[in-house]
Amino acid sequence: MKKVVSVIIPVYNVEEFIFRTVESVMNQDYKNIEIILVDDGSPDNSAKIIDELAKKDDRITCVHKENGGVSSARNAGLRIASGEYVTFIDGDDWVEPKYISYLLNLVESNKCEIGMNKNNYSDYNTKSNEEEYVVSAEKAIEWIYLGDIFVAVWNKIYSMQFLKKNNILFDEKIWYGEGMLFNIDCLQFVDSIAVGEKSVYHQVSNPNSAMRKFNVDSNLCGIRSLEIQKKHWRKSNPAIVDAWNYHRRAFNLSIVRGLLKSDIEQEYQELYDSCMNNLKKQLWISLKVPIPLREKLSYIAWAIIPSFMSKRCKNKVRIKIRKK
Incomplete structure (x- = not known):
């Protein structure tokens, strides 16, 4: 396989991680790659680190720009990418030596323009197997909303010709849920x-990552992303509608838990009450879709005994704090 694969890595406040990230890409068993590092106005030493890395490998191109958010950074990379395919990696994560060759073989052998991976290593997952198959775009959309395929753009590969033909870029007004919006648009x-x-x-647990900290505005941005996705649908069926409604409802629970764990539910009382009411009113949505039984029981509990679940959520945080 002689095709060039572009690897785009947005860089912002990742000085502790970026060397390992880029080194893992430099050490790929598939060598025909270009590595595009986009410094999104990072205030730490990330910019200096990537410039030094670029001196070691002529496949690396560094872009330095004013801060515009992760969508802006990825778009800056897409605009200069010259590969036949493109993949994305977050600046605090790292990849196995076969990352590129695996994804490239996945799309080439199955004659698809997009390849998505169901599994990745994280604090919560060590699953891996050799299964690969082709599914309809509708099934992929449903799986993304249900969480069977992770919503992000990393761990996936896209044909550059396909992206250009359909004028697909990241929405720069969306900084949370931007990956899901990009994927749903592609599909x-x-x-x-x-x-x-x-x-x-x-996927690395970076406590300083903006994407992994609870933020009210970010969660509301994610809901806006969901609403935009629905407006962009060309493909829809009852299973997709149910899955979208489930994901929309899951944001209510995410916000409730985030407010409780951050001890700011009283500061955002109106939002908290609204989310709790939605959890009570729309229980049927979570019971209808194919999610694990344990998750369904959790939704039932939040709908039927919300005060108990709220106290339980806050107590878990207090126990963690005491352990520290």
Whole structure:
């Protein structure tokens, strides 16, 4: 396989991680790659680190720009990418040596324009197997909303010709839920995608990552992303509608838990009450979709005994604090 694969890595406040991230890409067993590092106005030493890395490998291109958010950074990378395919990696994560070759083989052997991986290594997952198959775009959309395929753009590969033909870029007004919006937009223009289940991507627990901290505005941005996605649908069926409604409702629980754990539910009382009411009113949505029984029982509990679940959520945080 002689095709060039572009690897785009947005860089912001990741000085502790970026060397390992880039080194893992430099050490890929598939060598025909270009590595585009986009410094999104990072205030730490990340910019200096990537400039030093670029001196060691002529496949690296560094872009330095004013801060505009992760969507802006990825778009800056897409605009200069010259590969036949593109994949994305977050600046605090790292990948196995076979990351590129695995994803490239996934799309090439299955003759698809998009490849998505179901599994990745994280604090919560060590699953991996050799399964790969082709599914319809509609099934992929449903799986993304249900969480069977992770919403982010990392751990996936896209044909650059396909992206350019359909004028698909990241919405720069969306900084949370931007990956899901990009993926859902892509899936409107294909009939099927290749799916793999071999873990080749390591998602790192970075407590300083803006994407992994609870933030009210970010969660509300994620809800806006969901609403935009629905407006962009060209493909829809009852299963997709149910899955979208489930994901929309899951944001209510995410916000409730986030407010409780941050001890700011009284500061956002109106939002908290609204989310709790939605959890009570729309229980049927979570019971209808194919999610694990344990998750369904959790939704039932939040709807029937909300005060108990709220206290339980806050007590868990207090126990963690005491342990520290």
